[in-house]
Amino acid sequence: MQLELNKVTKTYRGKQAVTDVSMRIGPGVLGLLGPNGAGKSSLMRILSTITRPTSGTVTWNGTDIVARPEPLRRVLGYLPQDFGVYPNLSAREFLRYLAAVKGLSTRSAKERVDELLELVNLTDTGSRPVGKFSGGMRQRVGIAQALLGDPELLVVDEPTVGLDPEERMRFRNLLGDLSSDRIVILSTHIVSDIEAIADDIAILTAGELRRRGTPEELLRSADGLVWEAIVPIDAVADIRQRATITRTVRTSQGVRVRAVAHTPPVPGARPVEPDLEDAYVSAVHTPIAPAGVTR
Numbered sequence: 448m449q450l451e452l453n454k455v456t457k458t459y460r461g462k463q464a465v466t467d468v469s470m471r472i473g474p475g476v477l478g479l480l481g482p483n484g485a486g487k488s489s490l491m492r493i494l495s496t497i498t499r500p501t502s503g504t505v506t507w508n509g510t511d512i513v514a515r516p517e518p519l520r521r522v523l524g525y526l527p528q529d530f531g532v533y534p535n536l537s538a539r540e541f542l543r544y545l546a547a548v549k550g551l552s553t554r555s556a557k558e559r560v561d562e563l564l565e566l567v568n569l570t571d572t573g574s575r576p577v578g579k580f581s582g583g584m585r586q587r588v589g590i591a592q593a594l595l596g597d598p599e600l601l602v603v604d605e606p607t608v609g610l611d612p613e614e615r616m617r618f619r620n621l622l623g624d625l626s627s628d629r630i631v632i633l634s635t636h637i638v639s640d641i642e643a644i645a646d647d648i649a650i651l652t653a654g655e656l657r658r659r660g661t662p663e664e665l666l667r668s669a670d671g672l673v674w675e676a677i678v679p680i681d682a683v684a685d686i687r688q689r690a691t692i693t694r695t696v697r698t699s700q701g702v703r704v705r706a707v708a709h710t711p712p713v714p715g716a717r718p719v720e721p722d723l724e725d726a727y728v729s730a731v732h733t734p735i736a737p738a739g740v741t742r
């Protein structure tokens with residue numbers, strides 16, 4: 448089970464959305480992290496064979512997915528960012544309909560849909576119209592439809608947008624559970640979405656792969672770049688000129704500022720251990736990946 452990208456580039460009318468991305472992806476959860484407009488959806492649409500790369504190649508177990516998309520499509524589950532439902536159908540009807548479109552026989556569709564409703568915890572609400580579902584419930588229908596064919600490759604594009612904190616957590620756990628025997632690629636701009644479940648993280652900015660590694664490797668890449676200081680409130684704007692602020696907390700002595708920078712952003716700032724959020728910010732704001740971090 449291996450997906451390999453080699454110098455993948457996507458250009459829309461002269462504008463580059465993805466530039467020269469090369470990665471080898473194996474089983475487990477790959478968290479694709481990047482700010483809005485970084486090219487995550489474009490990359491995921493390419494991996495899902497919805498869009499072709501402008502140049503570069505993608506292979507699935509050695510087979511080029513542009514020249515021969517079928518082997519990948521047979522084992523692919525895809526939850527797009529703008530997943531649409533038929534609001535008047537129940538979750539059960541909707542999933543059975545999609546199973547029929549996928550070519551499952553009526554009998555196996557019935558069994559598979561019941562199994563999936565159970566897996567995403569919608570058995571009790573499976574007969575209600577999807578239009579009446581909360582965002583989290585709809586996303587769970589989305590995951591169920593992506594799992595209809597028991598995919599080896601599951602691609603989910605920003606699945607936690609619009610979910611409340613509890614739904615986010617449930618959704619993350621579900622994706623984590625699904626990753627044991629398949630490749631799960633999950634895109635997000637929120638570090639905490641992938642922190643607990645991704646053993647492999649790729650950070651994309653302005654179409655380019657800035658970092659790739661395990662959470663530990665990414666943390667190491669931000670070593671020596673994270674600072675904390677307590678400053679008067681009117682000094683915060685000044686720090687912002689010299690560093691990327693990742694957090695501010697008001698305290699009785701002033702504002703505790705946490706910032707990413709190559710040098711102390713104010714005299715007396717103390718170096719602190721990076722967390723994944725710091726590592727992400729430093730990757731986005733540091734143009735060149737240190738040696739050894741890009742796989």
Ligand SMILES: Nc1ncnc2c1ncn2[C@@H]1O[C@H](COP(=O)(O)OP(=O)(O)OP(=O)(O)O)[C@@H](O)[C@H]1O
Nearest residue numbers: 459463464481482483484485486487488489490605
């Ligand atoms: N079909 C398209 N036509 C023209 N430009 C596009 C198209 N799709 C994406 N883009 C542009 O390509 C760049 C990357 O967009 P993409 O949607 O891939 O990024 P993203 O990281 O998924 O961001 P978001 O989370 O905001 O969707 C953006 O500048 C976007 O405007």
